[in-house]
Amino acid sequence: MTSPFLSLPRAVASEGVDEGVPAHYGNPVVEQRRLEQGRAIVDLSGRGILTVTGPDRLTWLHSMASQSLDRLPAGGSAEALFLDASGRIEHVAHVLDDGETTWLVVEASEAEPLRAYLDRMRFMLRVEVEDVTGEYAVVGAMSTDALDAAVPAAAPNGVGLDWVDPWREASGYQYSHETDHPAALWRFIERVVPRDALADAAAAVEAGRVEAAGALAAEALRIAAWRPRFATEVDEKAIPHEFDWLRSAVDLGKGCYKGQETVAKVLNLGRPPRRLVLLHLDGSDTVLPAPGEEVVGEKARPEPAPGEAPERKVVGQITSSAMHYEMGPIALAVVKRAVPGDLPLIVESHGIDVAAAQVEIVPADAAAAIEVPRLPRLGVRH
Structure with a gap:
């Protein structure tokens, strides 16, 4: 499905996880400012959309997900x-309900796997799962005005x-020690629209009623807000704690879902x-x-x-990177827990050593939330 936004002047197509939508319109740095100021929209029509209908839909999803969904009100949002x-x-879903249907916005590559998983779990419940990506699409912005x-x-x-997006205000447990969390600047909204209305949105940009920002602009602001994304940060070993995802996507007061014990x-x-x-x-090179x-x-x-180079050890890998309009080149990376928070790091890229200073999102000293008292050792009394 070709997006009408790719027909806008100076639109350059994205590659990789955002393939199918514009990466930028000639100036990603300016587009970041417009998006952050609430003056621009970003084409997210490459995302997948599932619907769940039926009277049991919310209690059914609640039983499988990390988040409490059984009382999600009409118009409510959750992750x-x-x-x-x-x-x-295994899957991450942006969830909203309209009183009759629950809508799940997911990465494009996850629409079919999640649909198939949910379909297998229906059993005798009164629910129906459908992939409606062909009928509906997503447009994003930092303001409803845009x-x-x-x-x-x-x-x-x-x-x-x-x-x-609930990332802005932590509703769950937060590992980060930061009181001035950069998520406060992340006011992202994903609007579901009929797919044939994308042409109207592109026409509004061309007519000057609103400005457009590309996927690169949205990614730069997301990285700066420490906001994890399934398509970029998650691999086959990922657990929520590693990304501070407990703050927005896990209700620690609920149980009886798969993975809850871990x-x-x-x-x-x-x-x-x-x-x-x-x-x-x-950014020197x-x-x-x-x-x-x-x-x-x-x-x-x-x-x-003398003459011997210091020995190096791989401690992690880059998951996302961007050129931010204020901070310059930044990246998200997943590193081993034991890496000290003040250790200078190096990214080996294109045959060049790029020096990197880390800011802890999940701190190196992230400890257990409950301190278990040590029991006396059992042994023979003398």
């Missing part, structure tokens, strides 16, 4: 994770379909095995590391012999 039995993230200037929200059951155990008794960090990158490139640290060792 939910679907985990495997070991607590690893969205309203472009296209009205779909409202097939009388309630407008605007998903408001969620509780790691939070209460353990530590995340890996952790998400923001990297401020040296104008190199922006690509996702998947290795992050290394120099091993602590006695003074090397």
Whole structure:
């Protein structure tokens, strides 16, 4: 499905996870400012959309997801994770309900796998799952004013379909020690619209009623807000704690969902095995590391012999990177838990060593939420 936004002047198509929508319109840095100021919209029509209908839909989804969904009000928004039995993230859904239908906005690659999974779990319940990506699409913005200037929200059951990202205000447990969390600047809204209305939104941009920003602008602001994304940060080993995802997508007061034991155990008794960090990158060589490139640290060792290079050790990898309009080159990376928070890091990219200073999102000292008292050792009394 070709997006009408790709026909706008200066539109350059995205590659990778955002393929099918514009990456930018000639100036990604200016587009970031417009998007952050609430003056621009971004084409997210590459995302997938599922619907769940039937009287049992919310209680059914509630029973499988990490988030409480059984009392989601009409017009309400939530973020939910679907985990495997070991607590690893299998699917992430942006959830909204209109009183008759529950809408799940997901990554394009996840629409069919999540639909198939949910369909297998229906059993005898009164629910129906459908992939409606061909009929509906998503447009994003930092303000409803920008969205309203472009296209009205779909409202097939009388309630407008605007998903408001809960990342801005932590409703769950937060590992980050930051009191001034950058999520406060992330006011993202995803509006579901009829797919044939995308042409009207593109026409509104061309007529000057609203401005447009590309996927690169949205990604730069997302990274700066420390906001994890399924398509970029999650791999086959990922658990929610590693990304501070408990703050927006996990209700610790509910139980009896797949993976819940691991969620509780790691939070209460353990530590995340890996952790998400923001990297401020040296821009001297104008190199922006690509996702998947290795992050290394120099091993602590006695003074090397003259001419001997310090020994390096791979400690993680880049998941997302961007050129931010204020901070310059930045990236999100997943590193090992044991990496000290003040350790200078290096990203090996295109044969160049890019120096990186880390900002802890999930701190290296993230500890168990419950301190378990040590029991006396059992042994023979003398």
